Amino acid sequence: MSSSGPMAISMSYGKPFIVSKAFAHVFADYPSLLFDLNPLSLKTKLIEFFDNRAKFSHISLCLKNERIWSKVGQLTYNVYNELIVRQ
Secondary structure (H helix, E strand, O other): OOHHHHHHHHHHOOOOOEHHHHHOOOOOHHHHHHOOOOOOHHHHHHHHHOHHEEEHHHHHHHHHHOHHHHHHHHHHHHHHHHHHHHH
């Protein structure tokens, strides 16, 4: 992820959010979160967001579960363990 503190906090609490396509590389698996950097696209995405809160909440919870420390720690451990085994 880049450097969006508010976005990280949203994810950590499982709260729904939307992001501009500037973050497309981070959220490639979740294109429904993205909007173009123009007022019309933002308006359209906000309408979708408020009409489908449950969908966006579900995505946020998925992202939270992908990034919880226990999972990140396990993945890091696996990488380090694999490097040790190769030596």
